[in-house]
Amino acid sequence: MLRGLSHAGLGKIGSDENLIAAASQYGFHTVDINAKGLIERNGLEGAKALLAKHEVAIGSIGLSVEWRDSEEKFREGLSKLAEEAAAAAALGCTRCCTYVLPATNFKAAHFTVLATRRLRTCAQILGAYGISLGLEFVGPHHLRTAWANPFLWTLEETLDWIAAIGEPNVGLLFDAYHWYTNGSTIADIEALTPDQIVHVHINDAPDLPVEEVRDNGRLYPGEGVIDLAGFLRALNAIGYKGSVTQEILTAEPPAQSPEELLARSKAGFDRVYTAAGLA
Amino acid sequence: MLRGLSHAGLGKIGSDENLIAAASQYGFHTVDINAKGLIERNGLEGAKALLAKHEVAIGSIGLSVEWRDSEEKFREGLSKLAEEAAAAAALGCTRCCTYVLPATNFKAAHFTVLATRRLRTCAQILGAYGISLGLEFVGPHHLRTAWANPFLWTLEETLDWIAAIGEPNVGLLFDAYHWYTNGSTIADIEALTPDQIVHVHINDAPDLPVEEVRDNGRLYPGEGVIDLAGFLRALNAIGYKGSVTQEILTAEPPAQSPEELLARSKAGFDRVYTAAGLA
Amino acid sequence: MLRGLSHAGLGKIGSDENLIAAASQYGFHTVDINAKGLIERNGLEGAKALLAKHEVAIGSIGLSVEWRDSEEKFREGLSKLAEEAAAAAALGCTRCCTYVLPATNFKAAHFTVLATRRLRTCAQILGAYGISLGLEFVGPHHLRTAWANPFLWTLEETLDWIAAIGEPNVGLLFDAYHWYTNGSTIADIEALTPDQIVHVHINDAPDLPVEEVRDNGRLYPGEGVIDLAGFLRALNAIGYKGSVTQEILTAEPPAQSPEELLARSKAGFDRVYTAAGLA
């Protein structure tokens, strides 16, 4: 499984170009960046050359379409999606991800219906470019009541939603933090097939009662209490071969320099990959 | 638009065979019955002959699949659906309908996801036999709180759901009572296209505040306060050519004989069709 | 049914703006133009005002995506489609059409598979903007052998293809010339429902054996041998309410001035609409 970096957790790392160089320097294989932006600034050949030079691939782009709000906003975003997908495909990226908040101010059933149709359309457009769509269920308990009505947050609910969306190229963004805060198990991972997983996030949780763990209270891999060795072992055992990308959301910006944070990230990956027998 | 009868509102009318004969006698064109049962009792040729002799067609069959409960029950029903669809198709019936309760004891978002997937599968099987699936939204206000969590009940929500289901052969069962209790307008009908309407129910409502109208407090067409002339005129104007089928749900069984109820039904249809300029 | 004009048959009519003004002047209700171009030249509000001032709507835009060639070309076109659909939707246009040549140099089965998937993707993107996709089967016999392998050209085949594409917003572009050269009948039209027809083309054919009629040998409505009165009557009878748009393809550019051609077109429409009892 590939080691991946995102901007989240690296402080003032700066541009996507910086992230690419840093990832390479610290032994990571993929970065989660904006493919279209990279091409706009460097040209297609320049962007390809930059990735090739650093031997880094794009793990996933983010879904920029706003599917949680008005139909008008949804349509506005949609007309950009094909271009973003074309850019990602041109750089060899095959994944695009979005997160799913566990509650909504809209009426839940109606919101579900609208979101199902909108994400299907996104998946259809992405699919035309060979790109899969990953849906990230979100586990921290405090978010379940942060908006008026409960939405979907468990693994099972999200798999059911993926079946309702009904496109072959939709799967999970499987995040260790949400797996942990949902109280899921190693057996839950072992029951998955690799094609159900589009992308993986890794991070760690503080030693608190699981109900009190905050979404922006994340730690670096190996610094907390999540069984990341078991998490990685199970993903590897079912045949997942994609990226495992660090995403550290914190209440305050990290105090360390990007270099220190990169070294800390690398050390965290080394620790948990070694513990999983994958180093 | 064809005049249709269902069992609901005709008291002890008895078998589907009785309903067919009665419909014919009182000038109705279609009946909502169990096509498979008719064939089982009369043979395919016998069932065809019976309908032909009385010059009556089948308006719609009911969806027997239980899509609101466990996956196990859903699958059990599914294996019968193809046979029921085959029977309906063999008798020239092209519609199958189910109703949608406006609340659920399941978590709303998860229930929506499951129901979307299950009704899509039903529509796909029906579609293989040239049959459309009509979804009946249910308007009476008291039902919105009869179960723990609100589901879908408005015209707009139901159309959005149909889009989320995403099959070409899914549309509305458009019931005058639910249109009225939702506070919908003639303009709402005029904004529809005929292919969005799979089937129509007709009935009337007592002169009560709309919030107090009960689902099982229905009157015969022309005996209440719903603008059925406008309802029919609008359906005709948009090009709807299917059945308009009486469905009278009451708290107590009707006191009159089937003959009296048939005569009353015919008189009701005459009145509102005439008022709509369609007689 | 609305009277519509396209550029085809009006000689050097010039810009879409000219076509809009001319359509209005000669009593037509719709024009087939490039919605995105109109907005680029006039701004969204300017384009809306122009159409409103002339009381003309857009009948259909053309599908610019190249779905008949390489995957690369297909994808290139796709990234523009959402913008074109957004432009059309912003101007109230709900239809987009493409034609289907009756033969192909690709292996027929493989081409069918690719075209099915590509047109589905186009329909899905268009559907997100409330736009239907019309497929125009092409009847003239000489085209059936103009490429190496036979493809689809009959009404039945095209309806079967639409079912295989499987999206709710795909239907026919029904062209009188192709209906005629296929030897189809009034009964074939009467067997359709209006939602199966996205758009209609009208034109006439010379008095030749039908096998010899050339695709670019078209006459103005009422100047040839096609039973256009029956064609229009049947479309109206089934409830079609969209545009009937003139499309005259000729081997040589017409010798008359645009004004003469517009007058001739109007006279043709008057003749056949009157003959159909629709004037």
Added chain:
Amino acid sequence: MLRGLSHAGLGKIGSDENLIAAASQYGFHTVDINAKGLIERNGLEGAKALLAKHEVAIGSIGLSVEWRDSEEKFREGLSKLAEEAAAAAALGCTRCCTYVLPATNFKAAHFTVLATRRLRTCAQILGAYGISLGLEFVGPHHLRTAWANPFLWTLEETLDWIAAIGEPNVGLLFDAYHWYTNGSTIADIEALTPDQIVHVHINDAPDLPVEEVRDNGRLYPGEGVIDLAGFLRALNAIGYKGSVTQEILTAEPPAQSPEELLARSKAGFDRVYTAAGLA
């Protein structure tokens, strides 16, 4: 990867019950049988007990629906499919397969359209029971001209068809004989993901020019010239974990007894699994 047996190649092995017992005795893990028949003869609990006792699972059932002929026959088969799928699911089987002849007497494009829609419907019904549909492309050259018009036979064409069918649960039945006769390579396997492969057939080919290899001229694994070690290694490398099931089609029934054929089959599997480093 599981070792699987089918009836094909075992002579007068007799009933599915016999095949189950024989598979167990000779170290095979799965059998391709008729799940519904097994339940009809043994009851659900009896069928489960029989499989459990022999520690044998069902690899795949065959698709009994006739999707290559008239719509009438297709619909007849369809009404049985849900029951067959329910039976398979009840016994833990998650795969159903059908073969694709490389030519057809129907017009190729129209046949493609019909077959696409019909197989999609089959996949949708199977999907409701958690079952995948595997399509077996057929490589022997003589069959490409055995009917009037060429259809689909390459790996690439079949993958494109699967995309056109568009359901998440459709993939390949990947047969070593068809891979070989198509002239495909190890790299072609390595380019697949395991979710693209529903089922695998294994068998061997005589030392003839590949154009002359007959569909019913198959040899037991390891007795011919196919690089089955490379075939198995590549399937294992991409993460395929399903059955590899023997299917030996021959012009004449095998002369050996079932016991000899079972021993020969086991020896063949031992040889090629060992050569692949998988024993």
